[in-house]
Amino acid sequence: MLLRLLPALACLAAISPATAAASAPAPDLAPALTPNPTPAPAPARQPETCADCYGAQEAREDLATLYRRLQQEHVDLFARRDRAAHDAKMAELLARIDGPVPKAEFHLMLHEAMAFGRIAHAKTEAAILDALAHVRSGGRIIPLSVSYRGDAMLTDQWAAAGGALPPGSRITRIDGLEVADIESRARRIISADTDRLLRSQMEAALPIFLHLLLGPRDAVEVAYVAPGGAAGTIMVPSLSYGDMTALQDARPVAAPARDPLRRIARDLGQGIHYLQPGPFLASEDERGETGDAYAIEGFRRFVDDAFAQIAASGATDLLIDLRGNPGGDVSFSDLITARLTDRPYRFASRYEVRAGPATKAIWAKRAAGTEFDPGSLSGRMAAAIADAPVGGRVAVDLPAAQPIRDHAFRGRVWALIDRHSYSNAAVVAALLQDLDIAVIMGEETADLPTTYGAVESFTLPHSGAAIIYPKAYMVRPSGSEETRGVVPDIPLAPGPVGEDRDIMLDQALSRIAAERNALSYTQPER
Incomplete structure (x- = not known):
């Protein structure tokens, strides 16, 4: 990363x-x-x-x-x-x-x-x-940026001057500790259900976690195996954030020119349409003066226009790209999912909440300031929490999302995921998979579709530390309670470090084209 x-x-x-x-x-x-x-x-x-x-x-x-x-x-x-x-x-x-x-x-x-x-x-x-x-404040950190490929921790940026530790190197030790030992220490301070989720967080901010695990350092010794197979060691000096970004800007590493936060709808030709919805929340531009992250109208316009384009193009295959999607709210994603099915559906087979004293107080305050639709998820959640005894765990009867007929798509649907398809992006992928709406391609998500979530928080009296806790337990539509991410139907490996082509997308499009050709070949003559 x-x-x-x-x-x-x-x-x-x-x-x-x-x-x-x-x-x-x-x-x-x-x-x-x-x-x-x-x-x-x-x-x-x-x-x-x-x-x-x-x-x-x-x-x-x-x-x-x-x-x-x-x-x-x-x-x-x-x-x-x-x-x-x-x-x-x-x-x-x-x-x-x-x-x-x-x-x-x-x-x-x-x-x-x-x-x-x-x-x-x-x-x-x-x-x-x-x-x-x-x-x-100008403090220095160890500028190691990494990506995992399987169990291997690979550098994906230059960390120092000179030719040692090139991008794509497999790190074997940091400060004398094997990578497994670093991960074991990190697990003690990083909340994660699985090793895969732990590693995805380490990818996001390894310098921060090394600072917490090792303390301030002028440098650390890193042992590695370079892409060509040669083993080496290097003392990686700590840098300020400004110097770290300057180093990376001065020594750029090739990577696909893709921003997962952008909203993109594009006709790729040959009957294939590409849809990258971006986060399932309002973008900065869509929030307007209110700054409301749940302002849905901008996203609704994007989805309406996208499906109108898809209908006009006559596409028979739709590829939804959820890679790197941070997630968001189901009310946003339903604007897409509801156009891909002709049946009502629920995003979870079970949804339970604990009505703890803080949660009840939080939701009482929300209910006092907001007029919830009684049939909506928020309305049903508010009612369930209000009616439950303090500390009780109660089931929430989820509302069924109804199909959207306007420019509904009835062709073949494919979804592309990776380990950084988080939160509602993982839930959407599981929904599309469990309801047989789409074929899922890519790599297993780090985040879990059966999960403890819907967080609230309270504050400790002396330190003032905010403690974030999940008030809800949700089970994916299939009913599986396995502690695992969304497993793709067609596994596709991410591209190597230093590759500017989007290898995973190319592989996905090749699979779609092969499926189209196979169907064309077997189609009987009229």
């Missing part, structure tokens, strides 16, 4: 609920001297005094509040780790507090508490905000 660090952090926020209604131990454990296979991350900084600390009692109270309120609000806190394991983890964290705790260190402890449950939508960003403050 292109390493543009501040925008990349938005990718982490994009790993959010499929439908919007809507991490590390203390440094004094001397990990290098113990046999712990996943030693504690170093603190972002170690102040000489405790002027920038939380008192021991404040830290303990925040941790206790965190655990108590998560049990009240999280739709299923113990889904992946049972209560006994959580109890032991919280006891371990509390035992580390034997005096004032540096704020940066405590924020990492909060990350560790949240990441322990292995649910991506249960998280805090307190330590990430510390790291971003370091970057914005």
